[in-house]
Amino acid sequence: MARAIILVVDGFGLGSAPDAEQFGDVSANTFANLADAYFQEKGVPLNIPNLAALGLVKACEQASSRSFPYKGEAPSKGAYGYAAEISTGKDTPSGHWEMAGVPVLFDWGYFRDKENSFPQDLLEKIYQKTGIPAILGNCHASGTNIIADLGEEHIRTGTPICYTSADSVFQIAAHEEHFGLDNLYKYCEDVREVLEDMNIGRVIARPFVGTNSEDFERTGNRRDYSVLPPAPTVLDKMAEKGNVISVGKIADIFAHQGITEKTKASGLPALIDATISHLESADENSIIFTNLVNFDQDFGHRRDPVGYGEALEYLDVRLEDIYQQLRDDDILFLTSDHGCDPTWQGNDHTREYVPVIAYAKGMPSVPLGERSTFADLGQTIADMFDLEKMAYGKSFLANIRQ
Template identity: 45%
Template sequence: MSKRVIWIVIDSVGIGELPDAHLYGDEGSNTLENIYRSVERFKLPNLECLGLGCIDGVSVIPKPKTPIGAYGKAMEKSPGKDTTTGHWEMAGIILDKPFPTFPDGFPKGFIKKFEDKINKEVIGNYAASGTEIIQELGDEHVRTGKPIVYTSADSVFQIAAHEDIIPLDELYNICKIARELLVDDLSVGRVIARPFIGKSSGSYTRTSHRHDFSLVPTGKTVLDAVKDAGLSVMGVGKINDIFVGRGITDTVTMENNQEGIDCILKFMSSDKKGLIFANLVDFDMHYGHRNDVAGYAKALVEFDNRLPEIMEEMSDEDILVINADHGCDPTTNSTDHSREYIPILVYGKKVQNVNLGIRKTFADIGATICDVLQVKGIKNGESFIDDILK
């Protein structure tokens, strides 16, 4: 069996609405195929070669004569469509109820308690696009020093602040205080620091110094299983934030997808065995939430162009797993995540080109990784190791 798995989450690259998408207002969402439909001459030759177009239900993505990888898609069993829910489920934790959301803003009593703790009044406290709210409230924030609080359709408490007005260390500390206060019915999946720069409204831009403060995982994950077996778990990007450091032995941050791929390759060049687990967030953060179809397409092409570097660096025993965590269709009117199937692609010298079908839960991915690495399994998920390995 392999002693190394390279696991890459292409954040928000969904592949079609789930049967219950109507409950989330996501009818018609299909992040990947809608981009293919919308962008002229759009191609992802390396992902297509792995079998992307052969996934059940796909209609517009080109199909290779003979895929070189295993391919399929998975349903989300947990309720919700956010980052934490998706990552937790693929790692083995299935939620019984969704994380709470606050489309009308957070309760006034909580906001007052939060203000008292941080010794500052806040502004905002409503659901908004992160790029838009800093233009709406940025000048007032710069003038008064009051942090901007906002949320979205996801289970998040976000705090935006200009880096020259509230330094990063102070912003992170404010977020930690919010994380401690958001308990019980207010237990959102993530508190997110959203620093920005710029001179005035219209010129404000968010920086790469975002930091997520997630809930501690409520059960054992594949990361714990791999680490407990004495192997390395190397997190790239926001993986460390999503799992609050649980089960992670090494972690690196990244400025963008390209740097994230560089970090993956650097870990691959080491002699460490175990799991390299990366989240490439640009698709979601920069393009999906901004309905930037062209930008999303360009980012996908850039990732596809670099896939051969990863594949060439793989040993004969290595296994590469690529999947998403939810959708975020930039072609729809919504700027929120979308409730979608996620694609699954698996590659390795010993991996058969087989259709994995439609998996009942994201947790099948984590269960398979446990089997590939020969570590104690997780509670949820059905491994497809017998289907993929020759």
């Protein structure tokens, strides 16, 4: 039996999706726009020979009718295409659940007000549940900016920093030493319970360290408290007969359901190293599912196209290490959960097509074209392991193994 390796390049879009106008994201294009900005800033094109050979550039050109400067060859191996999302939002859980075969066809609850985002009756319930009678923030904010603005007051008062965004999310930042990591997790668990009837997708613990506003930084001890997917995913079905190994925040995104083994790691090198470590040891009949959060967290949301481009170049180099650990029947998949164009206004996700790339040893280059849902990946995984067919998606396994 084979193994499936899924690398989610978090927040990596290939051009505005057909319904992008509904989200204010017409002309967003994470890949093309960051490549243009990278070239303008550094005077040289992105150097991504391995990704280009897999058809990633070609998929973007097909999705958006855009060209951009890059260094690499034409597609020469692997299947390549691009997928639209049918889930109602452009958030992390929706994208991941849909790629696992379960799209989100309902509306999440949101905190839409930019200031005083959390209603007073909700805050009163949180105060009563947690025993802490106040919060700082209560607004839409960038996570790095808000700890710089409010971190010192948080340390002085012991009051947690609570904020949100355009996503269905309640985020809580607290200092690991002054507030305590366990206290932060417990506070998040309490808030998750209070939000049970509001259909909020995630409560996120955002721990940070440092002594003042000039050196505060978030740590790798983030934890996501997600609601359960609305139906069994392909991970649930796989966990009944094989292994599902989570690397990074995958387990949190799926509320730890359908996961048989978990590895936490912080930073792009560590996430890739952990993936390779599992490739070295994982049994046949396994899924290794990795979220490369830093593309979204460190470069997309922070609107840093050059940093994003450098991270892509790093991933391109590390693909060689991953290739070396692939067995003959393994299939490597590269995809994303949404866009996060680092040149776009604001700092939220962008509604875009995402890449659908698949590679197995010795396979030629095969175009997959446009896929109508991220769930095509989940259906392909089900097909690959002879699992019960998913309700959504169309398998492209035959294109890989032709």
